[in-house]
Amino acid sequence: MSERPFIIRISSLSKHYTMGDQLVKALDKIDLDFRENDYAAIMGPSGSGKSTLMNILGCLDTPTAGRYELNGQNVAEMDDDELARVRNREIGFVFQTFNLLPRLDCLRNVELPLIYAGVSPEERLERSRKALEEVGLGDRIDHKPGELSGGQTQRVAIARALVNHPSIILADEPTGNLDTATSRDIMDIFGRLSDAGNTIILITHEEEIARFTRRIIRLRDGRIESDSAP
Amino acid sequence: MTLSIRETVMQAATSLAVNKLRSALTTLGVAVGVFSIIAVMTALDAVDRSIATGLSSLGANTFQIQKNPATVFGGGHNRNLYANRKDITWQEAQLFKKYMEERARNIGFIITSQAAQASYGNEITNPDVTLTGGDESFAPANGLDVIAGRNLNDGDLRYASDTAILGSDVAAYLFQQGQNPVGKQIRVNGKVYTVIGVFSKKGAAFGQSQDNFVLIPITRYLDEVNETSSISITVEATSQKSYRQTIDRAIGAMRLARGLTVKKANDFEIRTNESLVESFRDIQNIVGTGAFIISFMALLTAGVGIMNIMLVSVTERTREIGVRMSVGAPRRTILEQFLVEALLLSLGGGALGIVAGAGAGNLVALQFNLPVILPWVWIVVSLLVCSVIGISFGLFPAWKASRLDPVTALRAAR
Numbered sequence: 001m002s003e004r005p006f007i008i009r010i011s012s013l014s015k016h017y018t019m020g021d022q023l024v025k026a027l028d029k030i031d032l033d034f035r036e037n038d039y040a041a042i043m044g045p046s047g048s049g050k051s052t053l054m055n056i057l058g059c060l061d062t063p064t065a066g067r068y069e070l071n072g073q074n075v076a077e078m079d080d081d082e083l084a085r086v087r088n089r090e091i092g093f094v095f096q097t098f099n100l101l102p103r104l105d106c107l108r109n110v111e112l113p114l115i116y117a118g119v120s121p122e123e124r125l126e127r128s129r130k131a132l133e134e135v136g137l138g139d140r141i142d143h144k145p146g147e148l149s150g151g152q153t154q155r156v157a158i159a160r161a162l163v164n165h166p167s168i169i170l171a172d173e174p175t176g177n178l179d180t181a182t183s184r185d186i187m188d189i190f191g192r193l194s195d196a197g198n199t200i201i202l203i204t205h206e207e208e209i210a211r212f213t214r215r216i217i218r219l220r221d222g223r224i225e226s227d228s229a230p
Numbered sequence: 231m232t233l234s235i236r237e238t239v240m241q242a243a244t245s246l247a248v249n250k251l252r253s254a255l256t257t258l259g260v261a262v263g264v265f266s267i268i269a270v271m272t273a274l275d276a277v278d279r280s281i282a283t284g285l286s287s288l289g290a291n292t293f294q295i296q297k298n299p300a301t302v303f304g305g306g307h308n309r310n311l312y313a314n315r316k317d318i319t320w321q322e323a324q325l326f327k328k329y330m331e332e333r334a335r336n337i338g339f340i341i342t343s344q345a346a347q348a349s350y351g352n353e354i355t356n357p358d359v360t361l362t363g364g365d366e367s368f369a370p371a372n373g374l375d376v377i378a379g380r381n382l383n384d385g386d387l388r389y390a391s392d393t394a395i396l397g398s399d400v401a402a403y404l405f406q407q408g409q410n411p412v413g414k415q416i417r418v419n420g421k422v423y424t425v426i427g428v429f430s431k432k433g434a435a436f437g438q439s440q441d442n443f444v445l446i447p448i449t450r451y452l453d454e455v456n457e458t459s460s461i462s463i464t465v466e467a468t469s470q471k472s473y474r475q476t477i478d479r480a481i482g483a484m485r486l487a488r489g490l491t492v493k494k495a496n497d498f499e500i501r502t503n504e505s506l507v508e509s510f511r512d513i514q515n516i517v518g519t520g521a522f523i524i525s526f527m528a529l530l531t532a533g534v535g536i537m538n539i540m541l542v543s544v545t546e547r548t549r550e551i552g553v554r555m556s557v558g559a560p561r562r563t564i565l566e567q568f569l570v571e572a573l574l575l576s577l578g579g580g581a582l583g584i585v586a587g588a589g590a591g592n593l594v595a596l597q598f599n600l601p602v603i604l605p606w607v608w609i610v611v612s613l614l615v616c617s618v619i620g621i622s623f624g625l626f627p628a629w630k631a632s633r634l635d636p637v638t639a640l641r642a643a644r
Contacts, residue, residue: 060556060636081560088558099553099640103248113557115237160557 006069007167007199008034008057013066013076015052015222026052028222029066034168034201039194041210042203044219050203051172053219057201058091058170059083071167088116092161094202096173098153100145106132106156107141113164131159135189151182158189162198169193171202175209187212233563242570245543253575256539259532260579260619263525264612265587270521271608272591274514280598291335291467292371293477294501295326295484297460299509315497317460320452322487326463329483334476336466338367339448341459348444350404350416359400360443361418363451369429371464379412379427382447386426390449394423398431399441418444421454434598477502529615532579533623540572540627551631552639565632572624573617580616584609 015027026049034040044050055061056068059075068075070090100109110128132141135155145153154174161169175183191212194200210216211230218225246253298312323339330337346361347354366382376395386393396411405411411425423446432440467476477500484498551564588604595603
């Protein structure tokens with residue numbers, strides 16, 4: 001298994017900021033690697049730094065120190081435009097609150113990353129439709145997010161994360177707003193995506209959800225407490 | 231990497247369509263500004279074209295001497311200057327004619343009063359007939375023919391006879407089809423006149439009929455109409471070549487007739503077709519400048535409105551901006567998107583204003599029976615100004631949107 005190439009290599013990564021007159025070490029000298037086709041859960045109590053790690057992994061935020069290599073590129077030194085490009089090409093986000101644009105229908109939501117990737121309208125349509133079919137929503141493409149159930153909405157968000165074939169899928173509490181049965185459906189989809197070769201990192205505080213993955217990383221006070229199979 | 235223009239415009243249009251009322255109201259501000267300039271410019275253009283024909287009211291090689299210019303601009307000093315001028319009297323007019331000797335083909339005298347009422351039997355006109363005192367040269371000087379009966383002659387003038395020639399509108403109003411007005415007795419302001427002729431039709435200028443008048447001998451007019459008013463002298467030069475010379479001669483003759491010493495300035499005006507057009511151009515410039523200033527103010531206000539709405543929009547859509555950034559929208563693309571939205575608002579308003587303004591302006595053109603007029607220059611100027619307004623007032627909100635931190639934006643309340 002360890003022959004799989006590295007996708008993410010993080011070494012001595014820190015994110016410090018001051019809140020009032022207090023120095024907060026959201027992440028403190030973390031070393032962490034992910035290989036292709038990893039399926040990992042990041043766990044930890046609130047304030048443990050897992051959201052900060054997620055934002056840095058997703059190139060939404062930059063570390064204050066350390067090295068973050070994504071597919072061999074040092075992301076920590078990238079400027080805004082390069083980070084936008086990486087978010088577009090390498091990363092697919094799934095959020096707890098779905099974060100779909102409410103006035104666009106499913107198809108338009110899913111094609112959003114492709115628009116910024118400069119893909120032609122015909123190809124966008126084709127690929128977005130396919131992504132929606134992959135998550136079992138091929139018949140809902142012209143629905144607006146408001147017309148869908150929570151589970152369906154999250155599946156649209158997953159389709160959006162998939163559509164540009166990213167290197168990693170980052171899911172931030174993807175089942176946090178869903179009931180148990182629906183959560184299971186969503187985790188089934190992640191399981192299938194993992195089986196298909198995708199690299200998936202998700203953040204959760206639910207043990208049952210984390211058990212669907214193959215690797216659990218526990219954070220506490222900005223440091224890694226444990227990193228093991230469930 | 232940035233989006234294609236089409237893509238950006240589509241996205242912007244979709245966003246604007248979400249808040250239809252808000253977008254429409256914002257657009258309205260721009261529309262009002264553009265409307266005023268386009269409407270005024272179209273109307274002025276219409277009047278301008280009508281002038282080309284209508285204002286050439288004087289016949290060929292003909293000019294007029296009057297107490298005052300056609301229009302007076304400027305402050306009190308100018309107004310007083312003209313107000314203090316003496317009327318041109320019959321004696322002065324006669325002296326003028328004498329001094330001109332035979333240098334002109336024709337010299338005519340006219341004096342007019344508005345708001346007369348003519349009647350024949352039971353037919354009574356509105357009290358808006360122009361009563362004109364004149365002589366036999368009135369017809370040629372005004373480009374009119376006597377189509378029935380005869381023109382005034384020396385005898386009518388000498389004896390101040392109670393004769394009248396009708397403008398074609400008055401003739402048509404008082405006399406049924408087929409009835410010959412010549413020889414009939416009509417009343418104008420209660421006084422009886424015998425109709426000796428009818429003039430050909432001249433048509434309208436400035437939307438006003440030029441045929442709604444009754445001509446009587448000027449001598450009769452001076453006897454009978456108790457209004458002190460100034461005589462206009464119409465001079466027809468012998469040829470196009472001698473036109474300028476004749477004007478110079480006339481100025482000299484008039485100074486003499488008015489008894490002006492060398493040091494005194496002319497206390498009368500020479501009106502030519504060109505001077506009429508010129509004085510209209512003055513009006514055009516003043517009205518045009520006024521409209522431009524008003525439009526500019528309105529557009530500035532509209533620009534502030536656009537900025538306001540765009541700032542609200544950026545705040546409302548903070549989450550959307552975060553989402554777009556998370557899927558890879560570069561800051562520049564976000565900036566472009568909001569900028570294009572502002573631009574669409576202002577250009578949409580501009581287009582609306584142009585359509586409404588050209589429509590309103592062409593109502594004026596309709597009055598002059600002119601074909602549809604499109605003030606292309608002003609349309610282009612308006613669109614350019616709208617673009618500048620949209621971009622300059624949209625820039626700050628768009629910049630604000632593009633500078634949002636993605637993490638914070640994603641956390642914003644929807």
